[in-house]
Every structure is written in structure tokens, then in C-alpha cells.
Amino acid sequence: MTRLSQSPQTTVEGVVRARYAAAAHARQESLCCPIDYDPGLLEALPAEVIERDYGCGDPTRHVRPGEVVLDLGSGSGKACFMAAQVVGPEGRVIGVDIEDEMLALARRNAPVVAERIGYANVEFRRGRIQDLALDLDALDAWLAEHPVRSSADLPLLEAETARLRREQPLVADDSVDLVISNCVLNLVQSDAKTALFAEIFRVLRRGGRAVISDIVSDEDVPLAMQQDPELWSGCISGALREDRFLQAFEDAGFYGVRVVAWGEQPWRTVQGIEFRSVTVEAFKGKQGPCIERKQAVIYKGPFREVLDDDGHRLRRGQRVAVCDKTFGILTRPPYAEHFIAVPPHELPAIDDSPPFICGDGARLRHPRETKGEQFDLTTDAGPICGPGDGCC
Secondary structure, eight states, rough: OOOOOSTTTTSSSHHHHHHHHHTTTOOOOGOOOOOOOHHHTTTSSOHHHHTTOOOOOOGGGGGOOOOOOEETTTTTTTHHHHHHHOTTTSSSEEEEEHHHHHHHHHHHHHHHEEEEEEEEOOOEEEBBTTTOOOHHHHHHHHHHSSSOOOOGGGGHHHEEEEEEHHHHHHOTTTEEEEEEEEEEGGGGGGGGGGHHHHHHHHHHEEEEEEEEEEEEEEEOOHHHTTTTTHHHHSSTOEEEEEHHHHHHHHHHTTTTEEEEOOOEEEEEEEEEEEEEEEEEEEEEOOOOOOOOOOOEEEEEEEEEEEEOTTTTTTBBBBEEEEEEEHHHHHHHHHGGGEEEEOOOOOOOOOOOBBOOOOOOOBBBHHHHHOTTOOOOOOOOOOOOOOOHHHHH
């Protein structure tokens, strides 16, 4: 194996950029997994956009109308142009990439796609996906007027970099509904992956989500393999182990992390280690105070009990007391189909609601807590419905 030296041409980032710069000019089949994209969304795309696209999944299947979508490592712009048609003229799509050739390809095709679909709602920005606050085009413009000639100029550069991140971020905090990415996160160096997931979390609005397709391994990738530049740029050496990939989302603050696509067959097997494509969905929005508003949920099954991300132990068929925040989380996707919502007959005002202690196992909610201690309504029997009666 060829080990990475520290010259700019052979660092991990340098090798990745060089390979994808070449891939912008000539298709490289070794960078592709077979993927079935929506053919209707491909009709408006120029041939070179489709031919120069590389990926291992299709996160665009999870885009919704009207959303603001951020595509990390947007490459030729294929996923952005597909998402643009789904979000419609009321939505917006932002592609971020660091490779100049790929950005040039995507940018020159943006007006072509806009004319074909009837509106322009896509833009491409230059930056590193592990540092979504720093606009590299803006930084280069500043450097053109304030070149760094010696170490004495470094404080000015550092000050301008900090100012750009603070005042003119590439992607602002809490500004995106959906972050997507297709086989790009594994190209980021291992020591920057924590920052990468933190950046995804930062730019998402509360209630937003990430849908990421990437290559994962079933075993740890050995150090020698990690030092092979060809394997790294080929989405192998930088792959996270499958369980750690999901854990990275949880560590960044996401909840509801789930696998929505799993490659049954490995994409590649190297030294007995299987590398396959997965697509993971994760949600932002469990942050904030827990308050008591007399709400409960009932887990439908099929498991005897489950433990959620905040430590609630939910036993099948039992009315479990939850805070207002958890009630909202468990009664919307991805959980809603698994729970029955039990709201109070009279919802207490937030200002009158005391704190609720989450994560202490399961506390059952007595029906009188939701109905009210003085509830004594008596009603007549309801209709008896049979199959096809149409009375319910």
C-alpha cells in the first residue's frame, strides 16, 4: 500500500480533491454504486451532470415540497437539481463543495436546469463540509487584497476568518430544513468527523432532519488501510464502522436515528472487510426544557418494551407519563405510527406547568391525571360497527 506523506498532493484532502477534480472531466466508474433514481427528476438534467455524479444512495427521495435543502459535497449538482424539482419554487436548495472543477460544472448547468423546470432555486457555495461557517470564496476575495506574506500577517488572516464565520457564514445557524449528502462524509478525515456532524446539527432548524447516504464498514478499518490514499479517495479508508456511524448522529445531539436503506450486498470487500451503502435519517429538536402538561403515550408494540433516546422506558400497552417535548416528539415521525397519543382533556398553560424529570425510567400516567380528578361524565353506548357498515 502507498502511505500518505504530508505534501499537499498526498494528504488525504489533497488526494480526494485531485481525484474528484479529474472525475469532473471524465467519469470514474470505481466511484459509483448502482442506484435507481427517479427517472422523472432526471429528465431536466444535462447529460454531463448525470455522467459526472458519484454516489451510493438516493437521499433526494426524502425531500419534501417547500423545504430549504442543503446538499453536502454537491459535486456535479445532480442531487441539488433533483431536489429543486421536489421543493418547488417555494423551496430552496444549497449545494456546498470544495472542488473548483465540480463547482464550475454545477454552476454552469444551474441556469440550464432553471430554464427547463421554469424557476431558479439552486445555488452553489464553496466550502469545506466540516466547516460550514467559512465561505472560501469570500475568504479568497479578502486574500486577494490582503495577501499573507509572512507569519506577521497571520493574526489578520485569523481575525478575518473569525469575522467571516461570525458575520457572513457560508450556512447560517438554524437555517435549513433538510441536510442531505451522498457518499461524501467518509471522505472527511477522521479527526474532523466530529466537527462535521456538529456542523450538520448546527445549520438545521429545530424540527429539521438529516438524510445521509454513505459507505460504512462491518469491521474497524485498519490503520494501514487508512493510510492508503487510493482507498481513501475511493470511499473505503474513511468509512465509519456501521454502529459508529449511527452513534455519531446521536453524539451530535440528534434523535430518532434510523436506517432507511441498507445495502444487502457489499459494494466492495477489502481484506475481508465488507463495505456497503447505508442511508440514515436523524432528527433535530429534542433540546429544551421538559415540562409537565399531563400528557401520556401508549406504545403499540410489537416489542414488549422500548427505550427512547431520553431514557423513557415504554412498555407495550401502558400509559407512560411524558413531558410536553417528548409528547410532541413521539407523536410525529418517525415515531407516530408506533404510539397512541393521550392528551389531557384540558391542556395546562405552559406558564403554569412545572418541570418534568425525564430519563428516570417509566412513570405511569393514571387516567385521572389526563381526564381530571373530578371527571364524572356518563354517556350512552356508541354505535357498534361491523365490516363495511361505514358507521365509524
